[in-house]
Amino acid sequence: MTADSANNRVILTVNEDSHSSMYVIHPSAPPAAQLVHLAYSVDPVTLGGGGTDDVVIDGSGNIFTAGSNPAVPGAPALYLVVINEGTGIATLTSVFADNNPSLPITLTDPDSLSVVPASSPRFAGDVMVDSQGDSTVVFVANAGTLGQTLTSLTIGTQIDGAAWATATTGTLLMVDAGTNKVTPMSGSFMPGTLFVSAPNDSGVAGFVGTVSLTTGTITPVATGFSSPKGLLLIPGTPNPGPYGYHLAAADGGVFSFGDSTFFGSMGGTVLNRPIVGMATTPDRQGYWLVASDGGVFTFGDAGFFGSTGSLKLNAPIVGMTATADRPRLLLVASDGGVFSFGDAHSFGSLGSNRPAQPVVAIASTADAKGYWVVTASGSVTPFGDAQTLGSVGGTLNKPIVGMAATNDGRGYWLVASDGGIFTFGDAVFSGSAGSIALNRPIVAIVPTASGNGYWLVASDGGVFSYGDASFFGSTGGMKLNAPIVGAGT
Numbered sequence: 001m002t003a004d005s006a007n008n009r010v011i012l013t014v015n016e017d018s019h020s021s022m023y024v025i026h027p028s029a030p031p032a033a034q035l036v037h038l039a040y041s042v043d044p045v046t047l048g049g050g051g052t053d054d055v056v057i058d059g060s061g062n063i064f065t066a067g068s069n070p071a072v073p074g075a076p077a078l079y080l081v082v083i084n085e086g087t088g089i090a091t092l093t094s095v096f097a098d099n100n101p102s103l104p105i106t107l108t109d110p111d112s113l114s115v116v117p118a119s120s121p122r123f124a125g126d127v128m129v130d131s132q133g134d135s136t137v138v139f140v141a142n143a144g145t146l147g148q149t150l151t152s153l154t155i156g157t158q159i160d161g162a163a164w165a166t167a168t169t170g171t172l173l174m175v176d177a178g179t180n181k182v183t184p185m186s187g188s189f190m191p192g193t194l195f196v197s198a199p200n201d202s203g204v205a206g207f208v209g210t211v212s213l214t215t216g217t218i219t220p221v222a223t224g225f226s227s228p229k230g231l232l233l234i235p236g237t238p239n240p241g242p243y244g245y246h247l248a249a250a251d252g253g254v255f256s257f258g259d260s261t262f263f264g265s266m267g268g269t270v271l272n273r274p275i276v277g278m279a280t281t282p283d284r285q286g287y288w289l290v291a292s293d294g295g296v297f298t299f300g301d302a303g304f305f306g307s308t309g310s311l312k313l314n315a316p317i318v319g320m321t322a323t324a325d326r327p328r329l330l331l332v333a334s335d336g337g338v339f340s341f342g343d344a345h346s347f348g349s350l351g352s353n354r355p356a357q358p359v360v361a362i363a364s365t366a367d368a369k370g371y372w373v374v375t376a377s378g379s380v381t382p383f384g385d386a387q388t389l390g391s392v393g394g395t396l397n398k399p400i401v402g403m404a405a406t407n408d409g410r411g412y413w414l415v416a417s418d419g420g421i422f423t424f425g426d427a428v429f430s431g432s433a434g435s436i437a438l439n440r441p442i443v444a445i446v447p448t449a450s451g452n453g454y455w456l457v458a459s460d461g462g463v464f465s466y467g468d469a470s471f472f473g474s475t476g477g478m479k480l481n482a483p484i485v486g487a488g489t
Contacts, residue, residue, distance in 0.1 A: 002055050004063075011083075013052040013065050020044055020051040022065075022090045024083065038083060038090040044076070055081070056113040056127065062144060064095065064127055066110040077110040078129055080144040095144050109133030112159075117166045119191035122213040123151070130196075132158050137211075155211060156218040157204050161197035161231040165189035168243065168470040169236030174208050178226025185222060188470045189233070191243075195221070197228035239468040240449040242489040247461050247475060248278040248289055251482035252297070255461065258472030260489060263287065263300035267481075271295075272309070277320035278444075278486035279329070287488055292316040294331055294339065305329055305341035313337070314351070319361040319403075320486075323368035332362035332373055338383070344368060347384030355379065361402050366409030374403045378414060378422065389425040396420070397434075402445045404454065417441035419456055419464065428452055430467030438462070439476070444487040459483040 001012045010025040022038040044051055050069030057063050063081040070077070076094035083090050111132040116123045116139065126139040135158050139151045163172065171186040172195060185208075193210050196218060200206040206225035209218040244258025252266025252275050263286055266275065273293040280287045286300025294308025294317045308317065308331065315335035322329055328344030336350020336359045347370055350359065357377040364371045370384025376399035378392025389411060392400065398418035405412045411425025419433025419442045430453050433442065440460040447454040453467025461475025461484045475484065 002057055004057055006061060011055055011057075011063065013055045015051050022052075022055075022081070022083070024085060036085050036088070038085070038088055041089050041091050044079075044092065050075075052079070053111050054113040056115050058115045058127060058143065059125055064113060064143060065092075066113050066129060067094075068110055070108065070110075077107050077131070077138075078113075078127070078140065078143070093144070095140065095148070096150060107131040107134055107136065107138070112162050114162050114164060117164050117192060119166060120164065120194070120213065121192055124192075126151075128162065130159055130162055132160055135159075137162075153213070153216045155196070155216040157198045158201075159196040159218075160199045160229050163195045163231035163233040165191050165193040165195065165233055167191060167235035167238055168241075169239060169468065171234045171236065172208075173232040173234065174222065174225070174228055175230040176206070176225045176227060177229045178206070183222070183225075186236075188465065188468070190470060190472065195231055195233065197225075197231055199227045199229060200225075201227065239452070239470075242284060242449060243470065244472050245446055245455060245463070245487055245489050246278065246280065246287060247457060247463075247484045248275055248287075248486040248488075249461075249480060249482045250274040250276070250485045252289060253481065254278075254287075254289075254299075255475050255484075257463075257474070258470075260284065260472075261300070265289075265299070266297055273316075274482070274485070276316070276318055276485050278488045279320050279322035280488035281322065284489060288320065288322065288329065289486075290317055290320040290331060292318070294333075296329070296331075296341075303342070307341070308339050315358075318359060321362050321364045321371070323364045328364070328368050330362055330364060330371060332359055334358040334360070336373055336375075336381075338362065338371070338373065345384075347371065349373075349383070350381060355381075357399075360400055363403045363405035363412055364409075365405065366407060370409075372403065372405070372412060374400055374414060376400050378416075380412070380414075380424070387425065392422050398441070401441070401443055404445050404447045406447070406451050407449070413445055413447065413454060415442055415445040415456060417443070421445075421456075426451075428467070430454060430469075432456075432466075433464050436464075440483070443483075443485055446487050446489060455487065457484060457487040459485070 012023045024036040053068035055065045067076040078095040079092040112130045123139040127143045129138040207220040208222040209220040244260030247255045254265035256262040273291040286302035289297040296307040315333040329341040331339040338349040340346045357375040370386035380391045398416045402415045411427035414422040421432040440458045444457040453469035456464040463474040465471040
């Protein structure tokens with residue numbers, strides 16, 4: 001069954017074993033005209049097939065159905081369907097055949113169908129055919145045309161249902177045929193991820209998992225089912241993003257994930273001093289890296305406005321921030337000294353009044369007419385039009401290492417090296433890693449555009465997502481040449 005939203009109708013194919021037919025439902029039509037029955041021409045049985053199973057519509061409006069349970073070699077595995085409701089006929093044209101020795105792909109049990117979404121890292125726009133009994137999926141590019149190509153992928157086990165994530169949030173509905181229950185799983189998703197169900201008659205305990213489109217490996221995400229079958233992923237309301245992030249290492253290496261574009265790095269260059277921070281341009285088409293001597297390195301559309309690389313500093317640079325609307329850069333040193341570049345203005349610093357604990361980060365107000373600096377103890381000092389919103393009181397388990405301001409400049413988050421989160425003003429608390437045994441300390445926090453989520457980044461490149469922040473990957477499983485020290489979108 002599939003929804004044909006362009007024509008305000010639902011299309012169903014019935015009976016996968018023999019004597020298949022098709023139905024069209026028009027929900028908005030008068031009751032007597034809501035259901036239309038269509039006979040297949042030619043009947044799949046006469047072509048050596050057993051029937052039909054599942055139906056999908058691709059991005060061009062073409063309708064396909066699977067040729068199920070073939071009785072003889074060479075029976076079609078996938079049909080193109082042309083519907084004529086006036087005559088009551090659904091005409092079938094073979095797209096490719098199964099069990100055919102002349103093809104590199106031999107299928108015995110074509111089952112569920114789906115169309116690969118544009119967000120998928122591979123096979124975008126293809127029709128995917130799941131051949132359940134063969135533990136194989138086939139991706140058909142340009143289905144039904146002279147330029148059609150087939151790619152098969154062997155997967156870990158037999159599957160009986162598939163659904164693609166098309167949004168960063170949503171609800172995955174999982175049908176358990178053994179208990180006649182539907183189990184929902186809501187949360188954040190990586191668009192383009194393929195979810196599949198492995199029923200218990202596949203020789204494994206029933207589970208739902210994600211499929212690697214490169215290796216075919218299935219990673220379980222939900223277990224304990226009697227016999228999971230159909231899957232349906234209902235997209236949630238899209239969050240405003242961003243849908244990716246960059247990580248910066250101390251040697252100048254940059255790692256980009258999701259839709260964040262890689263514009264270059266200093267990874268192959270011998271630096272005078274290590275990189276300590278990163279900031280991205282407002283349009284996300286570039287970024288700056290800053291070293292502990294104040295040297296600034298630009299990539300993409302990030303402009304160069306100056307640096308302290310040639311100055312003798314009283315204390316090393318430890319943080320950087322860029323304003324949201326115009327090319328302004330602010331650097332802060334561990335003694336609280338603030339350095340402004342572009343058309344950014346300095347509204348004061350702690351440089352002449354060295355704080356008891358070193359400064360670790362700086363964040364700008366929304367109008368760029370002020371900023372906050374924070375020390376390792378969580379003491380926050382405002383300058384310019386930055387409001388006094390509070391500091392961390394008492395003794396911390398671990399020092400503060402990062403800071404981020406809300407979009408309206410009326411709040412900020414502080415993050416400690418153990419992943420503890422402290423919110424002030426209108427900053428929303430969406431969770432923390434404070435109770436998790438981390439492999440490496442947290443070094444940065446990056447908020448989402450809505451302010452209803454954020455990413456925490458550890459020095460090994462591990463990324464922790466909270467609220468409406470989606471996970472797009474990490475370097476947590478890689479051996480890095482130098483630790484991660486900064487992040488941006």
